[in-house]
Amino acid sequence: MSINWLILFIGGLFETGFAVSLGKAQETSGKSQALWLASFAVCVAISMYLLFKAMGGEKAIPVGTAYAVWGAIGALGTVVAGILLFNEPITLWRLFFIGTLVMSVVGLQLVSGA
Template sequence: MAWIYLTIAGFCEVGAVISLKKAEGFKRLLPSVLFIVIGMMSFYFLSLSLKEIPMGTAYAIWTGIGSAGSVLLGMLLFKESKSIIRMLLLSMIIIGVVGLKLTS
């Protein structure tokens, strides 16, 4: 279950970042509230995963999911750059996350 909790935490992290972007500096109420709620969910599920997964591994995977997911959704939703170098660096994050999972 710990790995499932960690995955949920990572996806919640992506949701929190997207909500933060949509909140426009906390000027919009609904995205601001969503950021707080989803961010709390992210930390809650991360804390559950830490009962079984080493802290360094869990944190690296949590931030990796959050980073990679945020970059991908930024490209899709906010028309951020899709340059080759960004894609290469993104793939390195994903390879690192998968590597940590496989070695844990």
């Protein structure tokens, strides 16, 4: 795995961070809400920067592949966080479709040539 794939993975985790921050901001008010919104802004900035970095350099990941994988990592992380932090339901169909998402990400990495 190249450094760009690692950068992209970390960027996807920060995407999860900004989604979780928005969810937590919805549950709070006042100073706590402001801190969650600040967390959102920081996570968005870091996530976008890491996506940008993964698409450049010697082992650049093609933009279509990078964006799809970044979004999928963020989506997967957000679903898991929703289950753990927001008591969202765990159903067979949710697990099935998350599994297909993971398989798609692995497939894109295998065929990207990066």
